[in-house]
Amino acid sequence: MTIAAAADAVHARAPGKINLFMRVGALQPDGYHDVATAYQAVSLYEDVHAYPGMGFSVEFSGSIDTAGLPTDRTNLAIRAAKLLARRAGVSQGVHLEIEKHVPIAGGMGGGSADAAATLIACDALWGTELGREELHALAAELGADVPFALAGGTAIGTGRGDRLSPALTTGTFHWVLALADYGVSTPEVYRQVDTIREERPELVPADAPEVDAEVLHALRAGDAGRLAAALHNDLQDATLRLAPDLAPVLDLGRSAGALAAIVSGSGPTVAFLASGADAAIELQVALSASQLTALHVHGPVPGARVLG
Template identity: 50%
Template sequence: MTPSPPSRAVRASAPGKINVFLGVGAVMEDGYHEIATAYQSLAVSDTVTASPAEGFRMTAAHPASGAAVPVPAAALTLRAAKALARRGRVAEGVHLHVDKLLPVSGGLGGGSANAAAALLACHELWGLDMSREELTSLASRIGADVPFALRGGSAIGTGRGDQLSPVLATGVFHWVIVLSGEGLSTVTAYRALDEHRERHVQDIGPAQRSPVVPVEVLHAIRAGDPYQLAEAMHNDLQAPVLRMRPELTTVMERGELAGALAGMVVGSGPSLAFLVADAEHAHAVSEELRASGHEAYTVTSPSQGARLA
């Protein structure tokens, strides 16, 4: 039986994410890598509005300016809606509109967040009755970060990043995020890492097949201690990303000189995240970076996962 969708539009939001630790395993025969990552959801979200339509289409725009954002034909958001329609035996289509606050190809998980929000919005629009576990299982087949975008909070991700274990977190971490004008694809970043490791194998040795998240990272998250986390956070993709985008090194140095506890490339880049002690320091560091001509904003972690708006 095909559910009958309501005539109203349904809105849902899902948070961006930060990988406070990202260990990448050796490239495998199929070209993929196992990872071990510590996720935290950020208190900034895109919002997806699902409206009844014939066929499947997607639009996106910046909510403040109204400027359109290009939508890739293979966007995860559309894939999520189509996968849910197949799973729920829904004959109707949907128009998905994204109010875009998260950067495109910036390493903050915007595409995965949109996919997670689309799953929730379309599930409600089409009157389906799937459990959260069923939605999470479907999410893992859409993209590695989509299950975490549904869950939110703090979690360890292994495998492709979709095998999640929740982490008890206390307190709030304060970040300054610096955006780059040009995105960087995840595939490009991982390929650059493989090449970097091959060039420097004599110095750094072969990569582990299955990396792990160090206990120091877990302790810092559980304690809510930014000083501990500043010492423990790490991203294996940082070195190759900085090699491809050397201008980011200057921004990293500028943020740390402005008072950040530590700076790091976010995910596959090219966004940068600076961990700071508190809200006051976040404001000071962001103002210093803006004065230098960079697009910077403050945000906290962790936050809740995808939800109906």
């Protein structure tokens, strides 16, 4: 393939996500579950700065503690850069500097956002000029949430969550996030789902999971109250077993005026839906007064893109 002129350095940004709705199918023979989820990209971002390098390296900074993150070949951003280089026939390396603001192991897809922003940044840095379709295929190889971090907006995810279809959304939805100071293992949450279903076989779904139509209607109408009534997460009970301290956080947000409260993905981040920007600010203040780390974000926002 023809490689265009490379850039000196590239700054790319990708958003974190909230799962507005999550249905989890039965355990499959391969050990995975099919899901049906409604994603919304929100205004909490990961920033990736890509520089020419002899090999592949990454360092972290940002507003959260990144001390425990791997910086070797197991890091998802490094894997994304290497995958793109291999597929595009690029011999150069890259040094990545990632400013992290999305909670680590928080159910908001921070690592997936890193990978999506890295794909976009390296594509521009190396001048590989891959189209969105090719980048989406690479993203799907990296993880179930990476394609959505690339696409952004609001979308329905099926299969492992990587088969996306855009969801028409009008207006802006305002959320307050309560961030935990610890992470939760997504595989452990899914194992807990299976344990709960062994205890209560009636919870095992008979059919393939689907997103409720009411979620789509609420998004199309831009109606926060209607969306609040439709929020659902099959993972929430499993997460609460692993992190029971989240239950009073959910209750606190509801009592402080949230339209609805939900654990985002596998957690432990809790997302509170507010009726508007003013209500979200009031809720953020109330949660902060209770010694919680609370952030006001909005969605939907665009997916991974190059800045500047």
